[in-house]
Each structure stands twice: as structure tokens, then as C-alpha cells.
Amino acid sequence: MRTEIGKKEWAIAEGYIPKYGTGKEPEFTSHETACILNANEQEAQVEIFIYFSDRDPIGPYKVTVPAKRTRHVRFNDLNDPEEIPRGTDYASIIRSDVPIVVQHTRLDSRQAENALLTTMAFPGNQ
Amino acid sequence: MRTEIGKKEWAIAEGYIPKYGTGKEPEFTSHETACILNANEQEAQVEIFIYFSDRDPIGPYKVTVPAKRTRHVRFNDLNDPEEIPRGTDYASIIRSDVPIVVQHTRLDSRQAENALLTTMAFPGNQ
Amino acid sequence: MRTEIGKKEWAIAEGYIPKYGTGKEPEFTSHETACILNANEQEAQVEIFIYFSDRDPIGPYKVTVPAKRTRHVRFNDLNDPEEIPRGTDYASIIRSDVPIVVQHTRLDSRQAENALLTTMAFPGNQ
Amino acid sequence: MRTEIGKKEWAIAEGYIPKYGTGKEPEFTSHETACILNANEQEAQVEIFIYFSDRDPIGPYKVTVPAKRTRHVRFNDLNDPEEIPRGTDYASIIRSDVPIVVQHTRLDSRQAENALLTTMAFPGNQ
Numbered sequence: 001m002r003t004e005i006g007k008k009e010w011a012i013a014e015g016y017i018p019k020y021g022t023g024k025e026p027e028f029t030s031h032e033t034a035c036i037l038n039a040n041e042q043e044a045q046v047e048i049f050i051y052f053s054d055r056d057p058i059g060p061y062k063v064t065v066p067a068k069r070t071r072h073v074r075f076n077d078l079n080d081p082e083e084i085p086r087g088t089d090y091a092s093i094i095r096s097d098v099p100i101v102v103q104h105t106r107l108d109s110r111q112a113e114n115a116l117l118t119t120m121a122f123p124g125n126q
Numbered sequence: 127m128r129t130e131i132g133k134k135e136w137a138i139a140e141g142y143i144p145k146y147g148t149g150k151e152p153e154f155t156s157h158e159t160a161c162i163l164n165a166n167e168q169e170a171q172v173e174i175f176i177y178f179s180d181r182d183p184i185g186p187y188k189v190t191v192p193a194k195r196t197r198h199v200r201f202n203d204l205n206d207p208e209e210i211p212r213g214t215d216y217a218s219i220i221r222s223d224v225p226i227v228v229q230h231t232r233l234d235s236r237q238a239e240n241a242l243l244t245t246m247a248f249p250g251n252q
Numbered sequence: 253m254r255t256e257i258g259k260k261e262w263a264i265a266e267g268y269i270p271k272y273g274t275g276k277e278p279e280f281t282s283h284e285t286a287c288i289l290n291a292n293e294q295e296a297q298v299e300i301f302i303y304f305s306d307r308d309p310i311g312p313y314k315v316t317v318p319a320k321r322t323r324h325v326r327f328n329d330l331n332d333p334e335e336i337p338r339g340t341d342y343a344s345i346i347r348s349d350v351p352i353v354v355q356h357t358r359l360d361s362r363q364a365e366n367a368l369l370t371t372m373a374f375p376g377n378q
Numbered sequence: 379m380r381t382e383i384g385k386k387e388w389a390i391a392e393g394y395i396p397k398y399g400t401g402k403e404p405e406f407t408s409h410e411t412a413c414i415l416n417a418n419e420q421e422a423q424v425e426i427f428i429y430f431s432d433r434d435p436i437g438p439y440k441v442t443v444p445a446k447r448t449r450h451v452r453f454n455d456l457n458d459p460e461e462i463p464r465g466t467d468y469a470s471i472i473r474s475d476v477p478i479v480v481q482h483t484r485l486d487s488r489q490a491e492n493a494l495l496t497t498m499a500f501p502g503n504q
Contacts, residue, residue, distance in 0.1 A: 005137045005219060005250045011383045013413040013448060013481035014496055035140040037177055037217040051415055051448045070139060070177045070217035091415040091448035091479070093383060101217070101248045103139035104496070117496040118140055118230070118243040119371065122479045124383045131263045131345060131376045161265040163303055163343040196265060196303045196343035227343070227374045229265035244266055244356070244369045245497065257389045257471060257502045287391040289429055289469040322391060322429045322469035353469070353500045355391035370392055370482070370495045 004039035006099030009124030012092045014104070015050075017076055019087040032075040034094060034121070037101040038065040044096045048073070050084055051091040058082060065100065072105075094121065130165035132225030135250030138218045140230070141176075143202055145213040158201040160220060160247070163227040164191040170222045174199070176210055177217040184208060191226065198231075220247065256291035258351030261376030264344045266356070267302075269328055271339040284327040286346060286373070289353040290317040296348045300325070302336055303343040310334060317352065324357075346373065382417035384477035387502030390470045392482070393428075395454055397465040410453040412472060412499070415479040416443040422474045426451070428462055429469040436460060443478065450483075472499065 017032050038044040047060035061078045065071045075084055075092070084090065094102050102121040143158050164170040173186035187204045191197045201210055201218070210216065220228050228247040269284050290296040299312035313330045317323045327336055327344070336342065346354050354373040395410050416422040425438035439456045443449045453462055453470070462468065472480050480499040 005135055005248070009383055011415055011417070011479040013415040013479045013498075014411075014450070014483045015448075033140075035215075035217065037137055037139040037219075039137070039177065039219055051417065051446060053447055053449055057446055068177060068183055069179055070141075070215060071179055072140070072215045089413075089448060089450045091413065093415075093417055101137040101139045103245065103248075105140045105243070106496075116242060116494060117483070118232075119245045119481065119497045120139075120248050122383070122481075122498050122501070123248070131261055131374070159266075161341075161343065163263055163265040163345075165263070165303065165345055194303060194309055195305055196267075196341060197305055198266070198341045227263040227265045229371065229374075231266045231369070242368060244358075245371045246265075246374050249374070257387055257500070285392075287467075287469065289389055289391040289471075291389070291429065291471055320429060320435055321431055322393075322467060323431055324392070324467045353389040353391045355497065355500075357392045357495070368494060370484075371497045372391075372500050375500070 003099050006037070006039070006101040007123040008096050008099055008126045010094045010102040010121035011124070012094070012104045012121045015075065015090040015092055016088070017084060017086050031106065033105045034073045034075065034092070035070065035103040035105055036063070036065050036073060036094070037070045038098065039068060040098045041067050042098060043067055044098045044100050046094060046096045046100065048078070049093045051093070053089050129225050132163070132165065132227040133249040134222050134225055134252045136220045136228040136247035137250070138220070138230045138247045141201065141216040141218055142214070143210060143212050157232065159231045160199045160201065160218070161196065161229040161231055162189070162191050162199060163196045164224065165194060166224045167193050168224060169193050170224045170226050172220060172222045172226065174204070175219045177219070179215050255351050258289070258291065258353040259375040260348050260351055260378045262346045262354040262373035263376070264346070264356045264373045267327065267342040267344055268340070269336060269338050283358065285357045286325045286327065286344070287322065287355040287357055288315070288317050288325060289322045290350065291320060292350045293319050294350060295319055296350045296352050298346060298348045298352065300330065301345045303345070305341050381477050384415070384417065384479040385501040386474050386477055386504045388472045388480040388499040389502070390472070390480070390482045390499045393453065393468040393470055394466070395462060395464050409484065411483045412451045412453065412470070413448065413481040413483055414441070414443050414451060415448045416476065417446060418476045419445050420476060421445055422476045422478050424472060424474045424478065426456070427471045429471070431467050
């Protein structure tokens with residue numbers, strides 16, 4: 001089967017979810033997002049691992065992206081095996097069994113869904 | 127013929143056009159843009175495919191970029207085969223018959239055409 | 253001589269300098285910048301070419317970056333062979349005789365020198 | 379030992395720390411950050427070198443990132459061998475003895491820790 005554009009491993013070195021209470025929910029929440037594109041004709045089994053400055057990594061968080069679909073995963077919503085702590089620096093590694101494309105975006109919904117920052121994640125070799 | 131800088135395939139995993147009605151048009155529209163540079167001495171035939179979270183991809187949207195020209199394509203303006211739905215997460219793949227460079231930018235025109243985010247799209251192998 | 257990190261050719265597909273008159277000068281000018289790092293032990297001779305949507309490219313704009321120095325080139329300041337038109341979409345290609353690193357940044361000086369967007373430029377093969 | 383995702387050398391061509399006095403400290407400080415992810419099972423010995431437009435580079439600033447940890451290094455906090463001058467354009471090169479991932483982010487803490495810009499740093503060959 002032809003594989004589509006992307007890589008099987010990606011890293012995002014920056015991550016930060018503000019603590020609750022800095023504004024009205026949900027309008028003032030800052031959404032940390034990993035936008036995943038699976039252009040393949042088969043489903044992607046994706047695993048996300050979260051790295052911290054002062055404790056062992058947690059994960060995998062398991063995410064499925066259907067064939068020829070995109071899924072914009074909000075780190076705020078991840079809760080299995082556990083919720084990502086607020087007010088804490090983190091980084092993430094994202095692995096998939098088929099090539100995907102991963103883009104890191106932080107959305108600030110306070111002003112009509114404006115996005116404030118984005119970058120392609122860093123791709124691994126495969 | 128010498129080929130110029132770029133790749134023939136690019137992906138942008140993040141895309142979102144706010145729904146109409148969140149501000150005065152056109153001043154308050156958020157413009158989602160794929161900036162394309164064709165540095166070659168021949169015209170580029172470009173095709174854009176839009177991927178969603180819950181339906182099959184649509185496209186190709188056909189765009190021509192003349193030789194030695196740039197074209198800043200607004201996703202808001204694409205309407206053939208159909209307009210891109212508002213208020214919906216999407217991703218895009220951009221293919222060209224000659225190497226091009228693609229940069230993803232969201233412009234917020236509410237404050238003197240300020241741009242709020244940008245990243246190079248992710249390049250394929252060719 | 254050992255060559256340092258970087259590439260000899262870079263592209264930035266997005267560029268836009270607002271027209272004069274949208275705010276007080278120079279405090280309200282939006283600065284479009286190509287940040288160049290030359291980590292080599294020899295001077296870099298850099299040439300910038302500007303591409304448009306509706307006319308032939310202009311350039312080269314010649315810039316020298318001394319050995320082991322950075323230079324943050326404002327497109328607003330380029331004026332030889334001619335000033336870059338305001339209110340016009342453009343793109344740029346940056347070539348050097350030694351490897352350099354190029355990062356595209358737009359600075360908005362209206363609020364304490366905040367920068368609003370940045371991305372690494374797209375590197376060529378060499 | 380298996381090496382994890384990343385490269386041993388990275389460059390960030392853009393850097394700027396505003397002068398003190400443009401706002402209330404620390405709420406109005408703009409934080410220039412290099413987010414480093416070390417996914418390896420061994421500690422990373424990291425060295426940061428700062429390049430300027432008009433003087434020789436300074437460094438190395440030595441930073442340790444433990445195994446399987448992330449560290450978000452604020453350039454504002456670096457002070458050995460010397461503090462990075464404020465109000466001055468700079469660039470940086472980051473070297474590690476094991477592969478790491480480096481992302482450049484500027485945080486503006488004036489509004490609930492919003493980040494204003496980010497990009498992956500430019501990776502070297504190794």
C-alpha cells in the first residue's frame with residue numbers, strides 16, 4: 001500500500017496549559033493542540049507521550065485517526081492514563097503506525113477563536 | 127531545465143475558518159492563507175485537497191502560479207468544487223507539478239493587517 | 253575550512269509590509285524581518301530576491317554578514333535596487349556563499365517590541 | 379544505546395530581550411525561551427552560544443537536561459559567563475552530546491501567560 005506524506009514520529013518541545021482560574025471558562029481557556037493529518041487509506045494508531053521537567057514521562061495516550069481524516073487533539077482533553085497537570089512545562093512525543101503530519105497550535109478563544117502560535121512539530125527519521 | 131527551491135508536495139495539518147457573524151465583514155475576518163512561491167521558469171499547476179475529521183476529503187482545488195511569481199491563496203476564497211465549511215477543523219495537502227515553497231499564515235485584519243501565526247508547511251520527499 | 257550550521261539557499265513564501273499611514277511612524281510600523289545567522293569564520297555575501305504576484309522579481313539586494321555574527325535584516329529598509337512596495341504580497345529567496353540560518357519574523361513594535369509571528373525559512377538542498 | 383528523536387546541533391537566528399523598564403516586572407517581561415526535550419535514557423550536556431551583530435559570540439552557557447526530561451531555558455535567566463544584553467539583536471546555537479529537540483518560543487506573560495510566537499529551531503546534520 002502506498003504511504004502518504006508524513007513521518008511516524010514527531011516531537012513538540014514546548015507545552016504549557018495555564019492553570020484554571022485565570023479567566024472565564026471555557027471562553028478564556030488557552031487550548032494547546034496537536035493537529036494530526038492522516039492522509040493514508042488506513043487508520044492511524046497514534047500514541048502520545050508527555051515529558052516533564054521533574055518527573056517521569058506519562059503515556060501512552062492513545063488516539064485513533066481514521067483513514068483520510070484530520071484530528072485536532074487538545075492536550076487539555078487528554079485524561080487517560082491521567083490529566084496533564086496545569087501550570088507545568090511539558091513536551092510531547094507522538095508516534096504512529098503509519099506516516100502522519102503533526103502541527104502544534106495554541107488557540108486563544110478569547111477573541112473569536114484567534115490562534116496565537118503554530119509550528120510544525122519536529123519529524124523523526126522514519 | 128533547472129528546478130528551483132522547493133518540493134512538489136506539502137501538508138498543513140491545521141486549518142480553521144471562523145463562522146461568519148463573529149465580527150464585521152470583511153474587517154474582522156480571519157484569513158487562512160497558503161502562501162505559495164514558484165521560483166521556476168515555468169508555470170506551476172497546483173492542486174489543493176482539504177481533509178476533515180468526519181467526512182471524505184474534497185478537492186482538488188486548482189490553482190495556477192505563474193513562473194517566478196508568488197500567490198497567497200486564501201482558503202476563505204476557495205469555492206470550486208465547493209466552499210470550505212466555516213467553524214470546522216480541517217487540514218490540507220498541496221501538490222504541484224514543479225517544486226514550490228508553501229507557508230501557512232493566518233492573517234487577522236482587525237488591526238492593520240497583522241498576522242498572528244505562521245509556519246512553513248511540511249514538505250514531502252519529492 | 254569547516255563550514256558551520258546552515259544552508260546556502262532559503263525561501264520565505266510569505267511577505268507583506270503594510271502601507272504607510274495605518275499608524276504613527278515608527279512606533280506603529282510592522283517590521284518584516286529576515287534574521288540571518290552566519291556562524292562561519294568567514295564573511296557571508298548574501299543576496300535577497302523579492303518575488304511578486306504580478307511582476308518580475310527584483311534583486312539582488314546585497315547584504316553582508318560578518319564572520320560569527322547575526323544580522324536582522326528588515327525588508328522595510330531595503331532600498332537598492334528599489335524599495336519594496338507597501339501593501340503588496342511578496343515572497344523572498346535568500347542566497348549566500350557560505351551556509352547561514354534564516355528565520356522569518358514579523359515584529360509589531362506597538363506594544364513594547366512584541367513579535368507576532370516567526371518561522372524558520374525553508375532551506376534548499378545545499 | 380538507542381538514541382531518541384532529535385539532533386545534536388540547533389540554531390535560532392532570532393532573539394531579542396526587551397530592555398527593562400518597558401513595563402511592570404515581572405508581569406510585563408517578554409520571556410525568550412529555548413524549550414529542550416531530551417528523550418534519551420542518558421543526561422544531555424547542552425551548550426548554548428550567543429551571537430551578536432557587532433561583537434564576538436559569548437558562551438558556552440552550560441545547561442543539563444536529565445534523561446527523559448524537558449527543560450524550558452529562559453534566555454533572560456542565563457548569566458554565566460555573562461547576562462545577555464537587553465535591547466540587542468542576537469542569535470543562538472545550541473549543542474548537545476546526545477540528540478535533543480529544540481523549539482524557540484517567546485512568552486508574553488501580560489495576558490494569562492499567552493505565548494506569542496514559536497518555531498522549531500533549525501537542526502544541523504547530526
